[in-house]
Structure formats: C-alpha cells, structure tokens
Amino acid sequence: MLLNDGSNTRAHEMPAFIKEAPSSAIMDLLWVILTTFLFFFISAQYQISEKIQLLTLPWERFQVDELPVTLLFFSLALTWYAWRRARQATKELQQRQRLEVRLAQTLKENQRLSLSHVSVQEAERKALARELHDELGQQLNAIHIDAVYIRNRATSESVEVLQATQSILQLIQQIQSTLREMLRRLRPVGLDELGLSAAVEHLIEQWQHRHPQTRVHLDFGTPPTPFSEMQNMTCYRMIQETLNNVSRHTRASNVWIQFEVSGQHLAAPRVRLTVRDDGESISATQSEKGLGLIGLRERVEALGGEVMIRTSYQGGFWVQAQFPLQCPEDWH
Numbered sequence: 001m002l003l004n005d006g007s008n009t010r011a012h013e014m015p016a017f018i019k020e021a022p023s024s025a026i027m028d029l030l031w032v033i034l035t036t037f038l039f040f041f042i043s044a045q046y047q048i049s050e051k052i053q054l055l056t057l058p059w060e061r062f063q064v065d066e067l068p069v070t071l072l073f074f075s076l077a078l079t080w081y082a083w084r085r086a087r088q089a090t091k092e093l094q095q096r097q098r099l100e101v102r103l104a105q106t107l108k109e110n111q112r113l114s115l116s117h118v119s120v121q122e123a124e125r126k127a128l129a130r131e132l133h134d135e136l137g138q139q140l141n142a143i144h145i146d147a148v149y150i151r152n153r154a155t156s157e158s159v160e161v162l163q164a165t166q167s168i169l170q171l172i173q174q175i176q177s178t179l180r181e182m183l184r185r186l187r188p189v190g191l192d193e194l195g196l197s198a199a200v201e202h203l204i205e206q207w208q209h210r211h212p213q214t215r216v217h218l219d220f221g222t223p224p225t226p227f228s229e230m231q232n233m234t235c236y237r238m239i240q241e242t243l244n245n246v247s248r249h250t251r252a253s254n255v256w257i258q259f260e261v262s263g264q265h266l267a268a269p270r271v272r273l274t275v276r277d278d279g280e281s282i283s284a285t286q287s288e289k290g291l292g293l294i295g296l297r298e299r300v301e302a303l304g305g306e307v308m309i310r311t312s313y314q315g316g317f318w319v320q321a322q323f324p325l326q327c328p329e330d331w332h
Contacts (some may be wrong), residue, residue: 030289115230115302122233129187136179144172188236195230197221200257202241207243214246219258231323234299235259235273241296242319250279250317261325269325270305276318296321 009133043049052068151165157288191199197220239257246252255277262270297307305323 015282020189094201111304114298117232118299118302119230122230129183132186137176140172140176140179144169144175148174154159188233191232191236196227197237199232199236202238203236203243204257207247211247215254216243217254217256219256222258227325230299231271231303233272234296234303234321234323236271237299238296238321239318240273240315241293242277245317246277246279246292249272251279252279252316254278270322271325272320272322274318274320276316278316293319 049068065234122175147168149167151162151169152164154161188199190202200220201218204218208214208216243255246255256273257273258272260272262272293307293309298322300307300321303323305321307321309321310318310320
C-alpha cells in the first residue's frame with residue numbers, strides 16, 4: 001500500500017486537451033463544411049428532393065411533405081442546443097481553472113506559512129537550548145563546585161554535613177543528566193558544529209545504546225553544500241521519529257537508513273531519505289494518526305516535497321521523504 005500526500009498541483013498549467021481544443025474545433029468545422037458540400041453534390045446528382053416529393057405526394061393530406069423542413073428546423077434547434085451546452089461547459093471549465101489557480105496559490109501560501117512556523121519553532125528551540133546550556137548549566141556547575149568545597153572542608157565528625165553534600169552532588173548529577181536529555185531533544189547534538197552526518201551518527205549511537213537488540217544499518221553520505229538548516233532539521237527529525245516508532249510499535253531487529261541525492265546532473269536534483277525496518281506490521285491508517293509523522297509530513301511538504309509510507313502484511317515499515325535540493329527562493 002502506498003500513500004502519497006504530496007499535493008504539488010500545477011493548476012496554472014493548462015491541460016493538453018485544452019491546448020489542442022482550438023485546432024480540433026477548426027478541423028471539425030472544416031469537416032462539417034466539406035460533408036455539407038458533399039451531401040449537396042450527391043443530392044443534386046440523384047435529385048433526392050424531387051424523389052422525396054414524389055414519394056410524399058400520395059400522403060399530401062397528412063402534410064408529409066413538410067417533414068424535411070421540420071427536420072431542418074429540428075437540426076438547427078439541436079445546433080443551438082449544442083452551442084448553448086458548449087458555451088456553458090466553457091464557462092464552467094474557465095471557472096474551474098480559476099479555482100484551481102486560487103487553490104494552488106492557497107496551497108503555496110499554506111506551505112510558506114508551515115515552513116515559517118517550523119522555522120520559528122526551531123529557532124525558539126535553539127534559543128531555549130542555548131539559554132538552558134549557558135544559564136542553568138553554569139548555575140548547576142557553580143552549585144556542584146560549592147558542594148564539593150563543603151564536602152572537602154567538612155571534618156570527619158560532621159557526618160550529617162557529608163551526607164547532605166553527597167546527596168546534593170547526586171541530585172546535581174541527575175539534574176545535569178536530565179538537562180542534557182532536554183538539550184538533545186531541543187537541538188541535535190553537533191548539528192551546528194559538525195553537520196548532519198555527525199549528528200545522525202550520534203543519534204543512532206545513543207538510540208542503540210538504549211535498544212541494543214536492534215541493529216541500525218546506515219548508508220548516509222555527506223549532504224551537498226547548499227543544504228539548508230531546515231533541510232538538515234527535516235532529515236534529522238525524520239530519522240528521530242522513525243526510530244521512535246521502531247522502539248514503540250514495530251520492535252524490529254534491523255533498521256536501514258539511506259540518504260541519497262538523485263539527478264545531481266539535472267537542473268532540479270532531489271533529496272531522497274528512506275528508512276525501513278523488518279519489524280511487526282502496522283496498518284498505514286494507524287501510522288497516519290501519529291502526530292510525529294503528521295509533523296514530518298508538514299515539514300517535507302513545506303520544503304516542496306512529499307512523504308510516502310508503505311506497510312506490508314509480512315512485516316516491516318517503510319518511510320521515504322523526497323524534496324528538491326534547492327527550495328523555492330520565495331519560501332526562505
């Protein structure tokens with residue numbers, strides 16, 4: 001089963017059948033004119049009107065001779081009816097095109113808004129992580145130094161003081177451990193200094209330390225130079241979320257992570273990040289309900305990409321994100 005939520009509709013581009021409509025209409029008109037002259041020639045050659053008059057003469061009391069004129073009027077009425085329906089269809093088609101253009105503009109605005117929201121969110125997380133690291137981290141270090149000083153100056157008779165300082169040191173270590181975990185969640189370790197590859201390797205190392213029963217196979221090259229911070233964060237959050245899904249739901253034995261840039265020789269290369277596992281099968285509907293994957297889909301679509309999810313009854317979960325290497329300039 002394949003789910004594709006990418007909605008990159010190019011409504012401003014006219015379909016091929018609309019572009020071909022004028023030439024097709026001209027050909028049809030020429031065909032009508034040609035067949036009309038051909039029918040006139042055949043009618044004059046075989047004197048069809050005279051023969052019809054002779055055939056209908058015995059039925060004069062029923063006014064059968066008026067039938068050709070009646071049929072002519074009926075054909076003209078059908079022509080008017082077809083013209084009216086064609087005109088109405090043209091108006092509806094133009095209205096639909098205008099609505100599709102507005103829909104495409106609205107979609108682009110929503111993607112821009114989503115990207116701006118994610119950018120602001122990541123900026124706030126980055127600022128919060130820096131504030132926690134600089135302020136709270138230094139204060140904890142100061143408390144730790146003071147506690148060590150009190151412990152070292154306390155005499156052997158001051159058992160209560162030694163126990164209190166030792167308890168304070170243990171609490172400080174627990175708070176520092178919690179703080180490091182919070183900082184890791186707010187901002188990937190080493191992403192700004194060492195890059196995406198090092199941050200992903202550190203993430204997998206920490207994750208495997210907590211889940212030694214699962215082996216992660218990483219095929220992750222160096223991201224290209226024009227890779228933006230938002231693209232880095234999108235790739236990192238995708239790997240983070242899929243690993244969390246493995247630990248919570250699938251309980252896989254192996255996880256494969258592959259990063260590649262396809263079509264580098266083309267004008268519009270695309271980034272492709274694929275994560276799959278061999279764990280227990282979960283329905284695609286169940287996977288769609290996860291807030292993490294919903295947020296991931298919004299991130300990728302904001303970059304002009306798409307997310308595909310595939311599940312198998314034999315087991316395993318497959319997620320792939322694709323987005324252009326260069327985001328549209330007006331989205332930055």
